[in-house]
Amino acid sequence: MELKQYMRVIRKRLLLISSIVVIVSALVGVKGFMFTQDVYQSTAKLIVSQSFKVNGTEIMDWSNVQTNLLLISSYKEIIYSSAILNKVVTEFPELNETPANIASKLVISSANDSQVMNISAVDTTYKHAAEIVNAVSKVFKEEIPKIMKVDNVTILSEADSNAIASPINSSPIVSVLLAFIVSLMLAVGLVFLLDYLDDTIKSEEDVNSVLDLPMLSYISRISRSELKTRKSRGVQQKAGEGAYAAAKQ
Amino acid sequence: MRQQNSENNLVTVLNPKSPISESYRSLRTNIQYASVDQHIKVLMVASAKSGEGKTTTITNLAVTYAQEGKKVLLIDGDLRKPSLHHLFQLSNRIGLTSVLFNQQLLPEVIRDTTVDNLSVMTSGPIPPNPSEILGSNRMQYLLEELKETFDVILFDTPPVLAVTDSLVISSYCDGVVLVILAGKMKKSLVQKTKASLEHVQAKILGVVLNNNTRSKSNGHTYYYYGSNE
Secondary structure (H helix, E strand, C coil), rough: CCCHHHHHHHHHHHEEEHHHHHHHHHHHHHHHHHCCCCEEEEEEEEEEEECEEEECEECCHHHHHHHHHHHHCCCCCCCCHHHHHHHHHHHHHHHCCCCCHHHHHEEEEECCCCEEEEEEEEECCCCHHHHHCCCEEEEEECCCCCCHHCCCCCCCEECCCCCCCCCCCHHHHHHHHHHHHHHHHHHHHHHHHHHHHHCEEEHHHHHHHHEEEEEEEECCCCHHHHHCCEEEECEEECCCCCCCHHHHH | CCCCCCCCHHHHHHHHCHHHHHHHHHHHHHHHHCCCCCCEEEEEECCCCCCCCCCHHHHHHHHHHHHHCCCEEEECCCCCCCHHHCCCCCCCCCCCHHHHHCCCCCHHHEECCCCCCEEECEEECCCCHHHHHHHHCCCCHHHHHHHHHHCCCEEEECCCCCCCCHHHHHHHCCEEEEEEECCCHHHHHHHHHHHHHHCCCEEEEEEEECCCCCCCCCCCHHHCCCCCC
16 A cells, blocks of 8 residues: 555545544543542652661661561551551541541552552542551551561651642643544544455456456546536537537527 | 426536536547447446446436437336436336337337437336346347437446346347446445356446546546636
8 A cells, every 4th residue: 555545545534533533532621621630649658677786786687678578568468457447547537538448549569679668648639648648657657566566667758748739640631632642543543444344446446456347437426516507608508519609699 | 309308417418518527428438449349339337236326327428429429329228217217307108118018119219308319218117027028039129120220329227236137138238338336336246247247248348437536636627728617
């Protein structure tokens, strides 16, 4: 297929392409501007670190670090457990949340080979997200020595509930732009698929390849304007007469 | 008897200088050159299915032959769903079947039109067995008689894949023009149509691609040059 043929296919189905693009972009735009709430994320950082003293000096060896790293995986699960979340709900009733709600809003992560844990909460207001994160961090720090019999969690940084934050979900304009690009690509792809699946005779090449017969003529679609009788200087011509029919009169 | 107010949608009559009329003249010329060794006197159009533009093609082609000064007879060979009488606003009480059943004399069923040199023979009353009637000896004699009077005889026919009538008529013709509706007709159906016509030794002259979307620079614009519009 040459570039001209590609362009012909696109031109032929331009209405379909533009319809798909406009509809998809409009739907994404409507959803983005009218039905999507801004979502904020707040994060607190905790470090899992345990050392032991030798002659009054705190020493941390490689095996200790490895133990701490392994503990992080367990701690992630413990945070989601009812032992922690029920305590958060009872100790911080002002949050007005259930354990299940808090669990759904929490995101706990840690970088590979890092002893730092990130506890994040997602909410429609940044202040509330920060309050949830700080509450969970405090309860977790308090409860972990009781659960694991080891006091190795330190809060590195709390979430600042007064900070001015930006929403984490993309802006509707970006969403519409992405929808436009993706729908355009899909629409063009669909058009080429339809053209590939089209098993009809469309051109002289098709006639030659399929039938091996000569083309006698191409007849275009007859428009209404072509069915209007042509007049020359107000005098109607007879069928088959030339342009000078009126001059003879 | 001349009919008035007819040919109400024949582009070659209403707008003989249009690019489409030129396409029909080009078709006429190409048919003449398609068979240099044999003079084409009896011609028919064929298509796989209905609605591909057979009637429009054959009627406008008939007009272009008539405009060239040839004595033309256009016969409605579609004895199942005839349409020429509608197009030329004629009565279909008498026609081809009337002559084949010896109910009318030949001159009575040949009707003149507003186009000079163009006569029309409508289908006449629809019979119960069109294929048998079209394949009868009477039909052969009738055609021989008509060949003496007219320079060109053109047949409008039913779709090839629907009924055998077209294949029967094709055996009387010097040439068959295959009409294809561009972008609508499947390749397999057109191949089947060609195979059916070849099976009865019909001489297919070539293809007319109908409803072809015209490009902006269609090469016919010169035709309007200098005309008073």
